[in-house]
Amino acid sequence: MADITSLEDAISGLIRDGDTVAMEGFTHLIPFAAGHQVIRSGKKGLTAIRLTPDLIYDQLIGMNCVGKLIFSWGGNPGVGSLHRFRDAVQQGWPAPLKIEEHSHADLANAYVAGASGLPFAVLRGYAGCDLPKVNPVIKKITCPFTGEELSAVPSLRPDVTVIHAQQADRQGNIMIWGITGVQKEAVLAAKRVIVTVEEVIDEFDARANAVLLPHWVIDAVCLEPGGSYPSYAMGYYERENDFYKSWDSISRDREVFKAWMRRHVLNTNNFFEFTRSVSAAKNKEDLHG
Amino acid sequence: MADITSLEDAISGLIRDGDTVAMEGFTHLIPFAAGHQVIRSGKKGLTAIRLTPDLIYDQLIGMNCVGKLIFSWGGNPGVGSLHRFRDAVQQGWPAPLKIEEHSHADLANAYVAGASGLPFAVLRGYAGCDLPKVNPVIKKITCPFTGEELSAVPSLRPDVTVIHAQQADRQGNIMIWGITGVQKEAVLAAKRVIVTVEEVIDEFDARANAVLLPHWVIDAVCLEPGGSYPSYAMGYYERENDFYKSWDSISRDREVFKAWMRRHVLNTNNFFEFTRSVSAAKNKEDLHG
Amino acid sequence: MAEGGWSSDEMMTVAAARMLKNGAVCFVGIGLPSAAANLARATHAPDVVLIYESGTIGAKPYVLPLSIGDGELAETADIVVSTPEIFRYWLQGGRVDIGFLGAAQLDRFCNLNTTVIGDYAGPKVRLPGAGGAPEIATSAGEVLVVLRQSQRTFVDELSFVTSAGHGSGGNWRAETGLPGMGPTAVITDIGILRPDAESRELILTEIHPGFTVADAKKSTGWPLQVAEFCVETLPPSAAELTSLRELNKRSAHAHVGY
């Protein structure tokens, strides 16, 4: 049953060090506010799952919150590499990062299996691909009817799934629309669920392609307007492409990264202060630029 | 690519004797018009798939169109038994009917597997249930990760799926809303697809819970207003509960059934004439009753 | 106790309704279970979440649905999902607290038959079949069964097991690895039966006013055991009866011809 609560309380109450945590959102509705709160609260040793670990996971990795990453594509979309992710994999900084690497189709199926209460998923995948050589959890399974050999992958059952949604109602039911990615499955596969939302409203005006999730599959709903910045929330604000580009230079150098995180994330109390801090810095640079 | 065509042409062109045909619709949007056209065109030896074979399948079975039935619940919803189905199973009239019996969860998963291009589906089902003793296609499969024993069932890949939808646009894209059952999966699992629709419109006003299917997964779209009568089409007309009740007495006796089918289905040219014929008979009985 | 008495069917539905806790997520079969669940929603359990296998989650019908897919279920639901999703994400996914089933027959371990009477290949009576029941019986947190009690329905041996209750009894469910607890109560027109904690055999634990233990035994196809403290069911309250009768009246009015 969903409590409508503060993000601080939700993260400290529902995520424990060492938990397996999925923070999903496919380009759209990436839960940045929640990710920052994980960093602020100093969570350690998380196994972090995400199809597309991008900036928020780069930050979590660089701030040493993550011990293991389960993923299928790690990059800065439209820009290039994730330097903190690369540094962790290539140089073990700030600490060695275990990786368990899949394809999108595999992880999407693994969430479906998790949501379906099944221990594994079956897909026609990985033929001729080297990933099964380096990821022992990818196995083979034989169709009992045709004899075809397919891939079997273990289901994903995160301890906690965190997503950002456009709206909640006052009971804590939530609604997302636009590109909805794997969020429904990631929520239904999880033991505990935190949802940050743009807005709490009296009643939904359910629209085409809306995904609705009832309050009784959610543990905490936290009002965080703008909480997926710099990604976007359809109907609320657009993606700040500049931020993604600027991240390339912020994240390239360890010290620049640490200073930036200290200034904007650790030295702010919440996501509203973070966005104010980033925006103030940008204006200052603009003035001096 | 969808042709917008007559139901007569669609049925005669796309369904062949002996085909495996799924006519789906979960209480809502049952494709009665298409079922009648199958009867009128004298199709024989069909393997008919449907989670809930109800009146339309009772008619198809009683008119000897069906050689084998794959199903999970055969009844007259809210009324009782299907007498033609029972007569075929218990007495072999008009011909012995092979049955392959499943549960809803199994068939729903089997359509999902078919739509997903997989040869089988996995579910946690049938524990302690006698169906696997009488249905050899239900097998066991062992999870390669946990060792749990689960059920494996072959995917459904109908030669033809037939559904009734509320709307098509002029390109032959279709939209259904309300209870959508297994229709999306049944369409995507099929080799050929026929969709009858209430209305052809210029542009969809896509609504919450709408299932949209693009014209390039559909072979024929046929305008058949009222084509799911006596079931219902949300936004168009309600279920005629009286018809379901009256079917109990019409179908109970072989000769009454045959006379009714001859009068209202075989002796009419299309579904519009059928509904006029049924309605005229009802008014006459009312007058004399 | 209500003035003017009540029917045994009314007692059965009221007793079944009482079993549902407010807020429980309940996967509802059509007919008696649906009537009981909607009575619960109209009385002590306004926040019970009703799921029908047509994919309607949180349905709040004003009248009892005639079929599992009535339009009103969709119109009043919080969410409508596909049939595959309801069975995969919601039932098998472990989101259902209570499965509420009817049956044509049951045995002492509360295994249910809705498939055939007689031989499967040459049946005496061909029943509708499994529908959603086998997997509701597997995966719901617990199962409630509601049906009228008689020698014809409470049988010594089932022709066919459609949906497993406690299998062969004892720890069968745990040994078979089933996630749900299985049947925890059977509510009939005569009384309420519950599985024994060890043997899992159904024991008469409540008897409805107006019936005797002898009535229950006479209506059971095996030697029915009776709990040491078999209590009399609290009769329907005036409020319960009023709600039930209003619900039935509304439904009869809506489904003219039925």
Add this chain to the structure above:
Amino acid sequence: MAEGGWSSDEMMTVAAARMLKNGAVCFVGIGLPSAAANLARATHAPDVVLIYESGTIGAKPYVLPLSIGDGELAETADIVVSTPEIFRYWLQGGRVDIGFLGAAQLDRFCNLNTTVIGDYAGPKVRLPGAGGAPEIATSAGEVLVVLRQSQRTFVDELSFVTSAGHGSGGNWRAETGLPGMGPTAVITDIGILRPDAESRELILTEIHPGFTVADAKKSTGWPLQVAEFCVETLPPSAAELTSLRELNKRSAHAHVGY
């Protein structure tokens, strides 16, 4: 031929766009494939159906998306489905005619690497990884690959096979039971390569104006074979160039800062 010439990247994109038949259902990777597919849609193939792995089917973006999940893809799509559905029902379900991929590296059998350069456990360069590519390579009816040709990208041996092309060559795909035909063409800034009908080794079959076969060989990390009739690519038409430049201009304008 257009006035004032064109860049080799423009030639590559135009040549790639020409490969798409009108009405084809095309699963599009971001970057070069997306540019080519949208150019096709703006020129000879207005009815090409573009699918992005974010779940957008029939996306008709006015500007090139920066990411696979740009809002405009959802706003202009015929349907938006979940990520599981796009991979399960549409790609694995056999609904995709053409998979349009980029890569960091390929080998002579058109196997693709987007995972690591160097050793997997201690990589020289860690690349983004597989994303949707392995299953696009498996299940799409055929695969087109577009990337710039050099000794760094066309390598004799891949550090890592992320997505299978023709595996070890010959009948590898058929023997492995893969449903799709695999790569049918590689479009580069220098020319076009196609797999040999028997060996499935990539053969240079077209060379873009301004380049020589020697340029292609010099930019290939294995001894590149050349088709008996290696033709010169038709240069970009004025209409193609205009469309491409307008598309790029619109996109640059929309994505200020990029």
